[in-house]
Amino acid sequence: GDSVTQMEGPVTLSEEAFLTINCTYTATGYPSLFWYVQYPGEGLQLLLKATKADDKGSNKGFEATYRKETTSFHLEKGSVQVSDSAVYFCALVILIQGAQKLVFGQGTRLTINP
Amino acid sequence: GAGVSQSPSNKVTEKGKDVELRCDPISGHTALYWYRQRLGQGLEFLIYFQGNSAPDKSGLPSDRFSAERTGESVSTLTIQRTQQEDSAVYLCASSPWTGGTFSNQPQHFGDGTRLSIL
Numbered sequence A: 001g002d003s004v005t006q007m008e009g010p011v012t013l014s015e016e017a018f019l020t021i022n023c024t025y026t027a028t029g030y031p032s033l034f035w036y037v038q039y040p041g042e043g044l045q046l047l048l049k050a051t052k053a054d055d056k057g058s059n060k061g062f063e064a065t066y067r068k069e070t071t072s073f074h075l076e077k078g079s080v081q082v083s084d085s086a087v088y089f090c091a092l093v094i095l096i097q098g099a100q101k102l103v104f105g106q107g108t109r110l111t112i113n114p
Numbered sequence B: 001g002a003g004v005s006q007s008p009s010n011k012v013t014e015k016g017k018d019v020e021l022r023c024d025p026i027s028g029h030t031a032l033y034w035y036r037q038r039l040g041q042g043l044e045f046l047i048y049f050q051g052n053s054a055p056d057k058s059g060l061p062s063d064r065f066s067a068e069r070t071g072e073s074v075s076t077l078t079i080q081r082t083q084q085e086d087s088a089v090y091l092c093a094s095s096p097w098t099g100g101t102f103s104n105q106p107q108h109f110g111d112g113t114r115l116s117i118l
Helices: none
Strands: A003-006 A011-014 A019-021 A023-026 A032-038 A044-050 A056-059 A062-065 A075-077 A086-096 A099-104 A108-113 B005-007 B010-013 B019-024 B031-037 B043-050 B065-069 B075-079 B088-095 B113-117
Touching: A003 A086, A003 A099, A011 A019, A019 A108, A023 A032, A023 A086, A032 A062, A044 A062, A099 B031, A099 B043, B005 B088, B010 B019, B019 B088, B019 B113, B031 B075, B043 B065, B043 B075, B075 B088
Parallel strands: A011 A108, B010 B113
Antiparallel strands: A003 A023, A019 A075, A032 A044, A032 A086, A044 A056, A056 A062, A062 A075, A086 A099, A086 A108, B005 B019, B019 B075, B031 B043, B031 B088, B065 B075, B088 B113
8 A cells, every 4th residue: 555654763963964854655656745844832734745756845945856766755954953853754645536645654753953 | 814723732531531623624625634643653544524525434443433524614523432542643634625636735734632541
């Protein structure tokens, strides 16, 4: 079935470090791919998305490229900040009866130290 | 405009009691989803509603779980005879009708209800 596998956390980095959070997926066809972020005490928010192969999603300095050949959607940021500390979820969407059903990875907790 | 609203934000109850969780989706969003997020884990799909179609209940973990939705508005998730393993954050999300195709519009999430079973 459709699934998403994320890099296990927690991940702890120093401010201004380079970040990569790996995400790979298994799906029938070519799903849309998302990264959601959950800041402490807040709800899930969409961070970025990509809807087809080779698309690059970007937001708040984060980027992820939809790689069909490696079935991956790794999240990267060149210089992280303390405010980036959160839990990050990779997800794919599958279409069932006209509705978009999200399949999430297990989440990666990121802590950035000053 | 208003986002997805969930209530209560926190619920503490004794094992064996029934609980009802409420979700108000974004106006005009025909699809509504419930997810469960256990501590330190990812989101687990529970159920979704799409317009007047029969809901997809494939994710409900047991027959103690049920959900209803009135038209294209409010939904309630009911857990009967709660158990300690039901402790989690229950998230609701809504999205517009896609017309049967993938859409660039993602699901919008509420802040969740944190349920604690003593």
